[in-house]
Amino acid sequence: xxxxxxxxxxxxxxxxxxxxxxxxxxxxxxxxxxxxxxxxxxxxxxxxxxxxxxxxxxxxxxxxxxxxxxxxxxxxxxxxxxxxxxxxxxxxxxxxxxxxxxxxxxxxxxxxxxxxxxxxxxxxxxxxxxxxxxxxxxxxxxxxxxxxxxxxxxxxxxxxxxxxxxxxxxxxxxxxxxxxxxxxxxxxxxxxxxxxxxxxxxxxxxxxxxxxxxxx
Amino acid sequence: xxxxxxxxxxxxxxxxxxxxxxxxxxxxxxxxxxxxxxxxxxxxxxxxxxxxxxxxxxxxxxxxxxxxxxxxxxxxxxxxxxxxxxxxxxxxxxxxxxxxxxxxxxxxxxxxxxxxxxxxxxxxxxxxxxxxxxxxxxxxxxxxxxxxxxxxxxxxxxxxxxxxxxxxxxxxxxxxxxxxxxxxxxxxxxxxxxxxxxxxxxxxxxxxxxxxxxxxxxxxxxxxxxxxxxxxxxxxxxxxxxxxxxxxxxxxxxxxxxxxxxxxxxxxxxxxxxxxxxxxxxxxxxxxxxxxxxxxxxxxxxx
Numbered sequence: 001x002x003x004x005x006x007x008x009x010x011x012x013x014x015x016x017x018x019x020x021x022x023x024x025x026x027x028x029x030x031x032x033x034x035x036x037x038x039x040x041x042x043x044x045x046x047x048x049x050x051x052x053x054x055x056x057x058x059x060x061x062x063x064x065x066x067x068x069x070x071x072x073x074x075x076x077x078x079x080x081x082x083x084x085x086x087x088x089x090x091x092x093x094x095x096x097x098x099x100x101x102x103x104x105x106x107x108x109x110x111x112x113x114x115x116x117x118x119x120x121x122x123x124x125x126x127x128x129x130x131x132x133x134x135x136x137x138x139x140x141x142x143x144x145x146x147x148x149x150x151x152x153x154x155x156x157x158x159x160x161x162x163x164x165x166x167x168x169x170x171x172x173x174x175x176x177x178x179x180x181x182x183x184x185x186x187x188x189x190x191x192x193x194x195x196x197x198x199x200x201x202x203x204x205x206x207x208x209x210x211x212x213x214x215x216x
Numbered sequence: 217x218x219x220x221x222x223x224x225x226x227x228x229x230x231x232x233x234x235x236x237x238x239x240x241x242x243x244x245x246x247x248x249x250x251x252x253x254x255x256x257x258x259x260x261x262x263x264x265x266x267x268x269x270x271x272x273x274x275x276x277x278x279x280x281x282x283x284x285x286x287x288x289x290x291x292x293x294x295x296x297x298x299x300x301x302x303x304x305x306x307x308x309x310x311x312x313x314x315x316x317x318x319x320x321x322x323x324x325x326x327x328x329x330x331x332x333x334x335x336x337x338x339x340x341x342x343x344x345x346x347x348x349x350x351x352x353x354x355x356x357x358x359x360x361x362x363x364x365x366x367x368x369x370x371x372x373x374x375x376x377x378x379x380x381x382x383x384x385x386x387x388x389x390x391x392x393x394x395x396x397x398x399x400x401x402x403x404x405x406x407x408x409x410x411x412x413x414x415x416x417x418x419x420x421x422x423x424x425x426x427x428x429x430x431x432x433x434x435x436x437x438x439x440x441x442x443x444x445x446x447x448x449x450x451x452x453x454x455x456x457x458x459x460x461x462x463x464x465x466x467x468x469x470x471x472x473x474x475x476x477x478x479x480x481x482x483x484x485x486x487x488x489x490x491x492x493x494x495x496x497x498x499x500x501x502x503x504x505x506x507x508x509x510x511x512x513x514x515x516x517x518x519x
Contacts, residue, residue: 116282116285117281117282117298118278118281118282118286119274119278120261120264120274120277121261127261131303131304132303132456134302134303134306134307137456137457137458138456139455139456142423143423143455144408144423144424144455146418146423147418147421147423150418151418152416152418152423152424153416155407183407184403184404184407184454186407186454186455186456186457189456189457190456
């Protein structure tokens with residue numbers, strides 16, 4: 001017969017061991033990491049992780065864990081710059097990054113309209129979004145980011161339901177070189193070929209989740 | 217019905233060409249010299265008339281860019297026309313429709329007859345789409361032809377317009393190398409097409425096309441030739457960064473891609489890869505069908 005206190009002791013030990021080994025993603029999201037400098041995500045990205053449009057803080061909910069993890073590591077290394085996120089990412093442990101990105105990836109996001117490259121473009125913004133401008137080597141956004149900007153795999157994040165101000169800021173960051181963490185430099189060329197008006201227009205298009213598209 | 221037709225065709229070809237049985241390049245039409253800027257500008261969407269003709273153009277456009285979903289019984293793999301003909305069939309040096317339409321009817325050694333434009337499109341469905349060609353007088357074929365005709369508006373007939381086809385990239389002095397090709401692939405291509413060439417999907421539909429395996433072009437498609445794939449890659453890939461690979465890299469990566477198995481050549485002769493190689497591949501550009509690469513026979517096909 002094993003005494004009760006020993007069972008309690010061992011289960012407590014077991015619990016604390018698990019807690020150390022597996023950081024709690026939900027807790028990091030809502031309360032922050034072990035290091036106080038690793039602030040809670042929800043403060044800026046919203047209680048539902050869907051971002052804050054007015055401030056241009058991006059949606060994180062439903063983004064691929066591998067993409068989010070890469071961004072946090074890139075904030076640490078400086079290949080992606082942001083005065084808030086750089087120190088924050090440095091304050092997170094690798095394990096905490098893994099935990100919180102898994103939690104974020106599993107959070108529900110708004111459905112994206114099942115839009116297709118099917119209709120001819122009705123205006124210049126739709127043309128850029130769906131088909132691009134090949135006279136300037138700009139592929140259509142959805143050719144890599146998927147139908148309606150839903151996102152494809154771990155390298156091509158969703159554009160749909162991202163705040164327009166965030167999308168504009170990222171395109172401008174590629175233009176001025178303050179963001180350079182795109183694999184194979186696929187975005188930098190595209191962003192540099194676009195002008196201010198076009199950047200604002202496609203950002204608005206995807207912030208509205210391309211829902212205005214019509215079926216043929 | 218279909219096997220019978222193939223058999224009859226094979227018989228006819230066999231008897232007509234007892235001596236030179238090897239097939240030459242896919243198209244007997246010449247491709248304009250590389251580097252010549254494509255001078256032709258197809259009409260803009262806004263110029264499309266709002267009438268029955270305009271409606272048919274739109275239908276053809278939809279089939280062209282969303283082929284797999286709209287023609288599931290005709291497309292046997294995961295591809296759309298626009299995967300090989302970029303920018304909706306508009307882009308110069310990407311086998312644009314405005315460059316193809318005015319060149320037909322034309323003789324093709326591939327099937328040893330004068331082909332109408334509809335028959336040329338049927339070839340795409342049989343090989344590049346690994347599927348069942350729509351009938352020449354079907355509504356879908358009409359829509360696709362009307363779309364091509366419209367893009368070719370004001371293009372001269374029977375003239376080699378610069379930008380037609382994929383410009384030839386001469387085989388480098390060093391030939392090609394699978395190992396170097398694999399490196400190029402993993403560094404430049406895998407991010408979209410996947411480490412195993414499997415492409416990437418959203419839900420059931422491919423966003424980035426598979427380059428080998430059951431959902432890619434078959435062993436009879438023009439793209440199975442290393443020289444053709446090298447030309448396409450050099451002038452069109454990676455998407456948005458054309459011309460960024462050297463000729464050598466384009467050939468190396470084309471060879472790496474086209475050493476992988478894909479659906480069988482639908483013209484398979486008596487179930488024999490060797491007979492099919494001799495008849496259709498022995499003199500068809502640079503290709504690996506029916507050859508051994510590192511001890512492995514290429515061309516077994518995948519289902």
